[in-house]
Amino acid sequence: MKLFFKHIIIFALAFFIVEKGVWFILNETPKKQYDKRLELLIKGKINKDIIVLGSSRGAGNILAGQLEKETGLTAYNLSYQGSNVDFHKFILETLLKFNKAPQYVLLSIDNSSQFIKDESLNYREDAVLPLTKYNYINNELVNEKINSPLSYAFFLGRYNKFHSLFRDAFVNTRNPIDSFGSMGILKKNDVKLNYVEKTEKYNQNFEKASRIKAFKNIQKLCKLNNIKLVFVFSPSFYNFESSFYTRFKKLDESENGIFVYDSTNNIYRNQEYFYDKTHLFINGAKIFSTEISNFINTELSFNR
Amino acid sequence: MxxxxxxxxxxxxxxxxxxxxxxxxxxxxxxxxxxxxxxxxxxxxxxxxxxxxxxxxxxxxxxxxxxxxxxxxxxxxxxxxxxxxxxxxxxxxxxxxxxxxxxxxxxxxxxxxxxxxxxxxxxxxxxxxxxxxxxxxxxxxxxxxxxxxxxxxxxxxxxxxxxxxxxxxxxxxxxxxxxxxxxxxQFHYSQAVDGCKQILWGLFKKIVIADNCAQYANTIFNNSDNYSGSTLVMGALFFTFQIYGDFSGYSDIAIGISRLFGFNLKQNFAFPYFSRDMAEFWRRWHISLSTWFRDYLYIPLGGSRGGTWMKVRNTFIIFLVSGFWHGANWTFIVWGLLNALYFLPLLLTKSNRNNLDVVAENANVPSVKEFLQMVLTFSLSVFAWIFFRAENVTQAFLYIKSIFQPSLIALPTIRPTNVIVLVIFFILLEWFGRRNQYAIETFFINKPRIVKWGFYMFIISLLFIFRAEEQQEFIYFQF
Structure with missing residues (x-):
């Protein structure tokens, strides 16, 4: 029995030491990533006045560099393509944990997809998983039940498929990340778009409780940290979804700002400014970003 | 738990x-x-x-x-x-x-x-x-x-x-x-160490093989209308390894844990996918259930003592009951019936006890004849597993029908390299360990401790690295 225990303990210790070699792989993986925004966030390097959160609409339609130029406030875009509101909440929490609180958070709204179970909007595991060397990220993954609690003790528990990719990540040329974190769309889509009048009503029954909860938590976090939260509704190549907007206003719990694009502006009915039905091309994004800057400037002058 | x-x-x-x-x-x-x-x-x-x-x-x-x-x-x-x-x-x-x-x-x-x-x-x-x-x-x-x-x-x-x-x-x-x-x-060092090794191998089968195969088997079976014939074959193969890894993995863990407490349980799986005919397969698959049915149902029904008709009748009863034991679904009954049909020619030609030894017992590779026999037996069991996995008999038949279309010769749309490599690695380990109670029982047994421990650490590392994103419950819990 003694020998058995002795061998078990020595084996466990040996394994515990040997597996620490995995650290070198965990440490290399973030360096290979194209999108380094989350790592910058964890390192406390995003100390800006305006922060943009959202999915691809936020990433491509709101140009943080332009906001910076037009408002005089520093700005950075932390929108992730295909991300859902749970992920936006995580980004905001991370921002507040490691960086100074911004004056403004612009939360880009995905219209009728914001609260429902939409396959195209997810918790962006792929953005988080390469960074498991950071304890903060590992804690988050354990909470999300993606990593096992064993990962607290074993680096192998933090290992995932991203650590097995031994080449640098793909460089995005269609909408590269600029130095302000925005991802304006630079390459045109050849598909012909038709402007449509959507008539279907927003169905509240498809909403997910977790999404609503995350949305409300974003509002709470902003209030707690004295941040002005602005909900941004981007233009689409169809009419404004007013039935969703009615529902949305019920979930807006405080005096948050709501910014809706200028629906009377005819350029938002011109295909030249769109990449597809829900995403603006870079020229459209510039016009839309100016609208947001004007909104912030008005806000600022009102508060002075 | x-x-x-x-x-x-x-x-x-x-x-x-x-x-x-x-x-x-x-x-x-x-x-x-x-x-x-x-x-x-x-x-x-x-x-x-x-x-x-x-x-x-x-x-x-x-x-x-x-x-x-x-x-x-x-x-x-x-x-x-x-x-x-x-x-x-x-x-x-x-x-x-x-x-x-x-x-x-x-x-x-x-x-x-x-x-x-x-x-x-x-x-x-x-x-x-x-x-x-x-x-x-x-x-x-x-x-x-x-x-x-x-x-x-x-x-x-x-x-x-x-x-x-x-x-x-x-x-x-x-x-x-x-x-x-x-x-x-009495606590015996060698018994406890052996138990730990068997637990490790069982965990490997479950976590690395079964759970990874399950992800793809589930995707393909749940959306079988959308896939090519070759992809559906992949789905059946994934399930074949999933169920083996899952169930025999559980048995290995159970036997290993029992050994830690000083108990000896009977071997439940003896490398069934290396069988040369279906009779051998059933002597090697879920042995404890097969022998239970043999002793408490087949023999009391008359066993092989009567004429040919009696043997055929009893064999069909055993397989049908065995299928029904697995679950309240016609799919399991058809699966049992299919296995009875596979068994029938062996019974009628009195060749059901031809292969009682371990395949290629004294060689590293099987003969061409043995290889072809194994491929045929394996293919028959893969075909039967389609019924076992399908939601209902209609889906099983549609699945099989969809396999036999021109897209059967196309490259499968789902072919995860890492899982395929893992399964091949698993088959190789099982092949070289097929003379043992479980595959890695005697691996590196006479090598220095550093080599043995290095091998066990390697297997443990695989458990961490290839843990599936979704942990699956053991399939046989539902039975």
Whole structure:
């Protein structure tokens, strides 16, 4: 029995030491990533006045560099393509944990997809998983039940498929990340778009409780940290979804700002400014970003 | 409590230490500890299930004692039938009630009669099919006077509920396991180390092979309309390795844990995918169930003693019952029927006992003939698994129909390289370890400790690296 225990303990210790070699792989993986925004966030390097959160609409339609130029406030875009509101909440929490609180958070709204179970909007595991060397990220993954609690003790528990990719990540040329974190769309889509009048009503029954909860938590976090939260509704190549907007206003719990694009502006009915039905091309994004800057400037002058 | 959960990772060392250090002085305390640990283990799912297993155990314990003192054959038979009816009654109610009700309704509606009957929301107690068969074997063996009934109620409760094999087998015979509770267990270093190795191999089969294959098998089977013929073949192959890794992995863990506590359980899987015919496959797959049916159903029905017709009839009965044992769905019955059909030519040509040894016993590679035999047998079992995995018989037939289309020769759309490489690695290890009780039993056995430990560390690393994103419950829990 003694020998058995002795061998078990020595084996466990040996394994515990040997597996620490995995650290070198965990440490290399973030360096290979194209999108380094989350790592910058964890390192406390995003100390800006305006922060943009959202999915691809936020990433491509709101140009943080332009906001910076037009408002005089520093700005950075932390929108992730295909991300859902749970992920936006995580980004905001991370921002507040490691960086100074911004004056403004612009939360880009995905219209009728914001609260429902939409396959195209997810918790962006792929953005988080390469960074498991950071304890903060590992804690988050354990909470999300993606990593096992064993990962607290074993680096192998933090290992995932991203650590097995031994080449640098793909460089995005269609909408590269600029130095302000925005991802304006630079390459045109050849598909012909038709402007449509959507008539279907927003169905509240498809909403997910977790999404609503995350949305409300974003509002709470902003209030707690004295941040002005602005909900941004981007233009689409169809009419404004007013039935969703009615529902949305019920979930807006405080005096948050709501910014809706200028629906009377005819350029938002011109295909030249769109990449597809829900995403603006870079020229459209510039016009839309100016609208947001004007909104912030008005806000600022009102508060002075 | 799943074997591959953190709960169990904490539970096992606690029970192990209490067993060998606190309760080791007295056999009764050791057995009592096993009963308590087993009931905690089982109650972890749902404490209400405990009443069922406790009732079943007490009933069969009592019947065993009555059979000991009863000389009147008629009364002895009545006691046996009481045990059979109560045990099978529980099983039938929890597992098959809704199936029978729904099929009665369907059958009547075929003749234009509409009847209404209520189905019930019944939760199937985990492992009921396993412990029911285990306790039944006790009553039958006592009735046949093959086994002296036990007077030690604690040993009997421990035998029925022994946690390593309680929920998914191996289905142990009272003649093998019960006497082990009567003797004081001694700790043997080599037995404990062997147990750890078998647990490790079982975890590898479950976590690395079964759970990874399950992700792709589920995707393909759940959306079978959307995939090419070749992808559907991949889906069937993934399920083939999933079910083997899952079930034989569980058995390995169960046997390994038992060894840590000084018990020896029977081998439940003996590398069935290297079988040269279906008869050999069934001697190597879920051995404890196959032999249970052989001893308690096939032989009492007349076995092979009668003419050809008798043998064929009994074989079909065994396979159909075996299929039905797996679940209340026609898919399992068709699966059983299919296996009976595979068996039939071997039975008629009296070649069902041709391959009793290990394939290529004295060689590293099989002969061409052996290889072709293995490929054929493996293909037949893959085909049968389609019925086992499908939601219903219609889906199974549609799945098979969709395989045989021109896209069968196209490259499969789902071909995860990492999983395919892992499965090939697994097959190779199994091949080189096929003469053992489990594949890695003798790997590097005579090499320096650093080599052996390096190999075990490598396997543990694979458990971490290739853990599937979704942890799957053991398939056989539902049976």
């Amino acid at each position: 799943l074997f591959n959960s953190l709960d169990f990772a904490m539970f096992l060392p606690i029970v192990f230490v209490l067993y060998w250090f606190v309760a080791a002085k007295d056999l009764k305390y050791q057995n009592l500890l096993l009963v308590v640990a087993s009931y905690v283990f089982y109650g972890w799912w749902d404490w209400r299930f405990l009443t069922l297993i406790a009732f079943s155990s007490i009933l069969d314990y009592g019947i065993g004692l009555r059979l000991l003192h009863e000389e009147n054959e008629l009364k002895r038979k009545a006691f046996l039938w009481l045990s059979i009816c109560v045990n099978i009654g529980f099983l039938g109610f929890f597992k098959y009630y809704n199936f029978f009700v729904e099929n009665f309704i369907d059958a009547f509606s075929l003749f234009g009669t509409k009847i209404s009957a209520n189905t019930l929301h019944i939760i199937l107690p985990v492992g009921i099919s396993f412990y029911t068969f285990q306790t039944l074997s006790y009553s039958i063996d006592v009735y046949r006077r093959k086994l002296e009934p036990t007077k030690d109620v604690i040993s009997f409760l421990a035998f029925v509920s022994f946690f390593p094999q309680l929920v998914a087998g191996p289905i142990e015979r009272a003649t093998n396991l019960l006497p082990q509770f009567y003797k004081k267990r």
